[in-house]
Amino acid sequence: MTQTTKIRIDPITRLEGHGSINIFLDKAGKVVKTYFQIPELRGFEKFCEGRPVEEMPRITQRICGVCPTAHHMAAIKAADAVYHVDPPPTAKKIREMMYNFFFVADHATHFYILGGPDFVVGPDAPPAERNIFGVIAKVGLDIGSKVIQALQDTHEAVAIIGGRYINPVGTLPGGVSKPISEEERARLEQIARGCVEFGQLSLKLFEDIVLKNKQYVAMIKSDAFTHRTYYMGLVDEQNRTNFYDGKVRVVDPDGKEFVKYGPNEYLQHIAERVEPWTYLKFPYLKNVGWKGFVDGKDSGVYRATPLSRCNAADGMATPLAQAHYERFYHALGGKPVHATLATHWARLIELLYSGERALELACDPEITSTNIRTIPTATPDEGVGIVEAPRGTLTHHYITDERGLLRKVNLVVGTTNNHAPICMSVQKAAQGVIQPGKPVTQGLLNQVEMAFRAYDPCFGCATHAMPGQMPLTIKLHDEDGRLITVLSRDENGRVTTRNAEEL
Amino acid sequence: MAKNNKLKIAIYWAASCGGCDVAVVEIGHNLLKLKEAADILFWPAAMDFKYSDVEAMPDKHIDVCLFNGSVRTSENEHIAKLLRAKSKVMVAFGSCAYEGCIPGLANLYNRGDILTRVYQETPSTENPDGVIPQPHCKVPEGDLDLPEFYESVKPVGMVVPVEYSVPGCPPVASQVWGVLEAIIAGKLPPVGAVLGAGDRNLCEECERVRDGTKVKQFVRPHEVIADPKKCFLEQGIVCSGPATRAGCGRPCIRVGMPCRGCYGPPEGVKDQGAKLLSAIMAVIDPEADVEQLVSQIVDPVGTLYRFSLSDSLLQQIKWQEAEKK
Helix, strand or coil: CCCCEEEEECCCCCCCCCCEEEEEECCCCCEEEEEEECCCCCCHHHHCCCCEHHHHHHHHHHHCCCCHHHHHHHHHHHHHHHCCCCCCHHHHHHHHHHHHHHHHHHHHHHHHHHCCHHHHCCCCCCHHHCCHHHHHHHHCHHHHHHHHHHHHHHHHHHHHHHCCCCCCCCEECCEECCCCCHHHHHHHHHHHHHHHHHHHHHHHHHHHHHHCCHHHHHHHHCHHHECCCEEEEEECCCCEECCCCCEEEEECCCCCEEEEECHHHHHHHEEEECCCCCCCCEEEECCCCCCCCCCCCCCCCEECCHHHHHHHCCECCCHHHHHHHHHHHHHCCCCCCCEHHHHHHHHHHHHHHHHHHHHHHHCCHHHHCCCCECCCCCCCCEEEEEEEECCEEEEEEEEECCCCEEEEEEEECHHHHHHHHHHHHHHHHHHHHCCCCCCCCHHHHHHHHHHHHCCCHHHHCCCCCCCCCCCCEEEEECCCCCEEEEEEECCCCCEEEEEHHHC | CCCCCCEEEEEEECECCCHHHHHHHCCCCHHHHHHHHEEEEECCCCCCCCHHHHHHCCCCCEEEEEEECEEEEHHHHHHHHHHHHHEEEEEEECHHHHHCCHHHHHHHCCHHHHHHHHHHHCCCECCCCCCCCCCEEEECCEEEECCCEEEEEECHHHCCCCCEEECCCCCCHHHHHHHHHHHHHCCCCCCCCECCCCCCEHHHHCCCECCCCCECCCECHHHCCCCCCECCHHHCECCCHHHCECCCCCHHHHCCCCCCCCCCCCCCCCCHHHHHHHHHHHHECCCCCHHHHHHCCCCHHHHHCCCCHHHCHHHHHHHHHHHHC
């Protein structure tokens, strides 16, 4: 019997690269500590120095090919601020409309392809079925084809406005590059109407399949998937969720407003910690302080997710989404909700809001105005742009010279906000399933996956796309680092255990 | 391991953003056709993947490997070499693998500059002890490893030989499917070819009017309201069209934004930046003060070589000089 054992889950796929989880057990076989590592760095905060600020929307979107539109929007808002330029109302509306279509596409991708299959198909279903094809089999071809159609249509909508779905272009400091023609507007309105229907359909599906299943509800509410943390989200003047613009509001674990800050004040409230064992930093609330990987009011750990945005806001700005928002808190026992898995439900409420908001904008009489540019005249200097990315609050901070060439760049990226909570959730899930004397099984893999999948498809970008396998191998090492056992899952979801001698 | 004679394909991401994987997913219903025609042996974005499985394969077991992302870490390099050995045909898929892409601009700085900026200097970072992530690290419970962050970004073709390249950031879905169809049909052109794109430059198929106007002043896109029907370059707005391979369908130009060159240089051109510079020189008014005009192009290296710095002659010279030292 060895003194300590290390279990390594590697690779668990994507956040700007791959990820791995290391779980350390004590001699009794209990989980002592888990480490969630991001083994990749590209250095945008350095090599953007020297670039013209108006190019940043096209450069920083290469940070993430899953949510390039979020970086595009944060960058253009920071560039507006650098030039002290206020775009015409139509330009802002066009941007916000593109952004909301992107949100529908992104949230739909997560629910139907990445994280949602756990619920729709079932946590106990064979992994080979926990994918989009499994979802279609469960919900029927009719609804399945609506899902595929919704994805295609929203991709088309983003491309109408920004040229293409992956890495759209079309924003400039002071506005957008192209007005919306009446013909385009009519198509966008049609797509947006489809999005609203699709949002309602998705929520109905969630209710039928998840909420009517007592076992699922119990899992959502269980302690293994609960953390009492601070919550962050962008809100409008009436404290309602907004993805494109507003102030960042943070509520404490009791749901009370802790702080509300504008983009220029972010440095007074957010700090990032560096650990030597991962390339990704750990943001926390500066005025609470870093107390380690723990939750509660005394720990500066916060979350920035769809659930966080619901907790941080007083409501949704569109009627259908607001009705579901109220239902959400009624069903889960009031605000705030700490159940990590409720993030899936919150995400669908946001999907509906995005559809409704895109429709409002597509029907706005001003949307086809050709007054879409304000030429910047002020000397560029410094600016901060904040938007909500699907995976959390996204901050771009630029300092330029008098020609608008970047001197300094700082980025606090969506998923990065959640790095510490993800570590904590993974640890809690591991502690829940790894018990002394109990063999490590499929259950571990699945629950550990579910713990982080609720946060963020960026880890699992397309993980479930086809044929639905989460790439997982668990390696058990003894204290000298010798490999003892490899636990792996084949493409049919069968878990096999191989001893070191067999390898 | 496949027990039939179906084509065996692998798709891998190294230092990348995931956009190339999303681009493959964007082929939509054709994914099902791909599944029918080929066994995808691994695709970490979408399927079960274990390094040990690849290590266990006989050499040349994979028919075609689509490799996206550049080589930035020791892990990227290890996998590139492993996949090379196991694949009959290796394709540098997408701009990062083909020519380094935007993350290749990191080669304007060195490793130390980047680590210092990210982990010590950024204003939101609180790091009194100056901690920098380490390849090997002792934590109270044991040891943890991270891949080594290399000095520079390299296209995969500089680390291992590749047979083909597919340009684009990311490659557009219709072109991706075209490439896959060619692979499935076994109709690949001679080794060395660029797949999924045209041969000529973007201007050859651009609908914007060129009337020979000579440029008296260069402006940046946000400084003017450009004429949506006229050539960007002739309006004094730098556009990479003359130095960029056709094939994307011009989505950027169609929404009123100049090309930045993500499809790389056209056939027969090695250095995209040099080609663009000569195209820029050709539109300058002969009576203008050339030096003054050129100084109006801010960030020349980041503009001319936005996507291709790592694969440029400029980069080669820099590396050769570093080697001499």
